[in-house]
Amino acid sequence: MTPPTLSEPHPSLHIYNTLSKKKEPFQTVKKGKVGIYLCGPTVYDKAHIGHMVGPVIFDCMKRYLVYCGYDVSWVVNITDVDDKLINKANERGITMLDVAEENIQDYNDNLAALGVDTIDHFPRATDCMDEIIALIESLVEQGFAYASEGDVYFDVTKDANYGKLSNRSLDAMQGEGGGGASKKRGAADFALWKSAKEGEPSWESPWGAGRPGWHIECSAMSRKLLGETFDIHGGGLDLVFPHHENEIAQSECCHNAPMVTYWAHNGLLRRDAAAGKIGGKSERGEAEGVAGDSPEAQASGKMSRSKGAGGLADLIGNQGGERIRFFLLRTHYRSTVMFSEPAIEEAAVGLETFYRLFKRFNRISKGEFYALTAPTERGGGMLTDDSIPVLKAAGVCRQKFLQAMDDDFNTGGAIAELFELAKIANKYCDENDLEGAGNADVAALATLELVMTSIKELSNVLGLFLEAPKASGGDDLLDAVMPLVIELRTAARSAKDFATADAIRDQLTPLGVAIEDRGGQAEWSGGGEGTLEGVMQLLIELRQQARENKDFATSDKIRDGLAAAGVKLEDRAGGAEWSRS
RNA sequence: GGCUCCGUGGCCAAGUGGCUAAGGCAUCGGAUUGCAAAUCCGACAUCGGCGGUUCGAAUCCGCCCGGAGCCUCCA
Numbered sequence: 001m002t003p004p005t006l007s008e009p010h011p012s013l014h015i016y017n018t019l020s021k022k023k024e025p026f027q028t029v030k031k032g033k034v035g036i037y038l039c040g041p042t043v044y045d046k047a048h049i050g051h052m053v054g055p056v057i058f059d060c061m062k063r064y065l066v067y068c069g070y071d072v073s074w075v076v077n078i079t080d081v082d083d084k085l086i087n088k089a090n091e092r093g094i095t096m097l098d099v100a101e102e103n104i105q106d107y108n109d110n111l112a113a114l115g116v117d118t119i120d121h122f123p124r125a126t127d128c129m130d131e132i133i134a135l136i137e138s139l140v141e142q143g144f145a146y147a148s149e150g151d152v153y154f155d156v157t158k159d160a161n162y163g164k165l166s167n168r169s170l171d172a173m174q175g176e177g178g179g180g181a182s183k184k185r186g187a188a189d190f191a192l193w194k195s196a197k198e199g200e201p202s203w204e205s206p207w208g209a210g211r212p213g214w215h216i217e218c219s220a221m222s223r224k225l226l227g228e229t230f231d232i233h234g235g236g237l238d239l240v241f242p243h244h245e246n247e248i249a250q251s252e253c254c255h256n257a258p259m260v261t262y263w264a265h266n267g268l269l270r271r272d273a274a275a276g277k278i279g280g281k282s283e284r285g286e287a288e289g290v291a292g293d294s295p296e297a298q299a300s301g302k303m304s305r306s307k308g309a310g311g312l313a314d315l316i317g318n319q320g321g322e323r324i325r326f327f328l329l330r331t332h333y334r335s336t337v338m339f340s341e342p343a344i345e346e347a348a349v350g351l352e353t354f355y356r357l358f359k360r361f362n363r364i365s366k367g368e369f370y371a372l373t374a375p376t377e378r379g380g381g382m383l384t385d386d387s388i389p390v391l392k393a394a395g396v397c398r399q400k401f402l403q404a405m406d407d408d409f410n411t412g413g414a415i416a417e418l419f420e421l422a423k424i425a426n427k428y429c430d431e432n433d434l435e436g437a438g439n440a441d442v443a444a445l446a447t448l449e450l451v452m453t454s455i456k457e458l459s460n461v462l463g464l465f466l467e468a469p470k471a472s473g474g475d476d477l478l479d480a481v482m483p484l485v486i487e488l489r490t491a492a493r494s495a496k497d498f499a500t501a502d503a504i505r506d507q508l509t510p511l512g513v514a515i516e517d518r519g520g521q522a523e524w525s526g527g528g529e530g531t532l533e534g535v536m537q538l539l540i541e542l543r544q545q546a547r548e549n550k551d552f553a554t555s556d557k558i559r560d561g562l563a564a565a566g567v568k569l570e571d572r573a574g575g576a577e578w579s580r581s
Numbered sequence: 582g583g584c585u586c587c588g589u590g591g592c593c594a595a596g597u598g599g600c601u602a603a604g605g606c607a608u609c610g611g612a613u614u615g616c617a618a619a620u621c622c623g624a625c626a627u628c629g630g631c632g633g634u635u636c637g638a639a640u641c642c643g644c645c646c647g648g649a650g651c652c653u654c655c656a
Contacts, residue, residue, distance in 0.1 A: 051656050167584060236656035350605050413595045416604030426620055498615060516618050
């Protein structure tokens with residue numbers, strides 16, 4: 001086998017390679033270019049959160065590599081022909097293509113919600129049949145594969161390196177088993193082409209009508225889009241064997257060249273084991289046979305459809321894509337992540353620190369954090385002015401952030417530096433009284449902006465804080481009404497009517513709305529289902545109270561303010577009713 | 582049985598041979614606030630156990646205990 005000559009290593013970036021089990025300096029096949037292939041979904045059903053680990057971390061990898069100056073091409077394949085798709089189509093009485101379309105749509109929606117938008121190519125197996133058949137033909141011609149009763153199998157004994165990725169010896173293989181066993185020369189041989197059964201979708205080939213085996217599509221599509229040897233091949237840790245082992249075998253035997261320089265595998269998600277434990281293999285077999293979908297069987301274990309993992313769309317609806325992304329990036333991508341919704345919520349508390357800082361910056365600068373123009377290149381964001389202590393400190397954080405990312409994309413360590421930067425920025429605001437008298441200090445404002453720009457630069461590399469989250473989860477009427485509530489409270493405070501001011505705040509708390517007093521004004525955050533109704537009742541109550549006190553100025557202010565927000569009030573015998581006007 | 586991996590404070594989680602073991606959540610003090618919230622300051626771990634290598638180990642080696650993944654479809 002003749003490996004290509006690789007580029008000079010990157011001065012600092014290292015990537016862990018499953019093949020060598022070591023972190024290696026990063027070198028590319030073509031100077032300045034990176035080809036990445038990630039094994040994507042088999043689209044027989046809706047995605048669950050486990051399907052997003054790979055896309056999110058590889059999205060970060062691509063962003064970071066681009067930031068480091070590489071021209072990156074990222075491919076995620078779609079497996080749209082497979083037993084599971086065929087079964088699903090038969091169950092539902094629709095075509096395999098329909099099943100695929102539906103789930104591809106779902107997959108794309110999920111990616112978009114999580115901010116994964118850097119994928120360059122989405123090849124589908126059914127669109128690459130010519131390439132797949134050509135690759136199989138070549139393997140047959142070269143003697144690595146053989147046809148047998150309409151099937152084609154790869155002969156693993158012809159590949160001296162078979163097992164090198166997963167570190168297995170041939171005699172340790174149990175083989176795929178199943179119906180094809182009798183057609184194979186050896187138990188460990190795997191199918192490249194399967195002859196069509198009655199009623200199955202099929203394609204014409206030199207071996208008759210049939211469809212490709214699972215592994216061959218990745219070899220064919222990666223060659224088509226990235227070449228015979230490319231840089232990074234990713235996927236879940238569970239794909240190492242047999243999928244990637246077989247891909248290497250096919251591609252390297254066919255091309256007599258390495259398939260990939262770096263094999264990068266992400267860890268798997270596990271359901272939180274709070275309700276009990278499910279043990280090793282023997283127990284697992286029983287659990288599936290006897291316990292089935294019992295609560296205990298669902299309580300822990302790896303994420304999979306059979307354990308009831310689904311509902312990613314719902315999860316995104318509940319939590320929001322950025323919180324999920326942040327949750328996933330807190331842990332190193334090769335680790336196992338214990339997943340539960342409370343765990344996401346806990347992580348999200350930290351996210352609020354940043355959102356509050358951004359609002360603070362907006363108040364101070366009269367600008368908008370999300371509109372800051374941050375450097376998009378690693379060399380462009382240096383904070384070189386060591387004479388200003390904040391900038392020096394921020395520069396150190398930035399350096400540590402890059403060090404973490406250089407060390408096999410250590411996003412968890414990188415996020416720690418983001419928190420440090422937030423602390424530095426807040427402290428600078430405090431010490432210079434930037435929300436008070438210091439607001440006139442033009443130089444201080446400029447310095448703050450530099451620190452914030454650094455935060456934007458680095459967080460964007462992680463795909464975080466790309467755009468502003470909605471204040472109230474998207475309830476426009478709540479957004480329109482809340483300023484009136486704030487105004488009433490501010491008026492009460494300046495009149496030293498703390499009873500009213502506190503009553504307003506205390507009643508908002510159970511509605512999920514938090515009030516933070518800042519200088520002359522106040523900020524509010526939170527809100528969700530039921531919040532609007534509660535806020536409206538609060539306003540009606542306040543107005544009633546004002547009328548009882550003959551404080552008609554306030555009661556009129558409430559009615560007029562609501563009218564301006566698009567709400568009509570009607571006084572009835574038992575109280576007031578509100579409606580959208 | 583074979584092959585991998587993991588075990589760091591109450592919880593989550595970086596760090597894998599050498600300054601005082603990152604960061605987040607929670608908790609407890611303090612500053613600040615009309616009171617809060619937020620923010621800032623401070624407190625809070627010797628790294629599953631035992632043994633070994635080393636001037637020096639959470640970090641390397643051995644054994645033990647506990648947990649996970651793959652070997653069958655799986656991101």
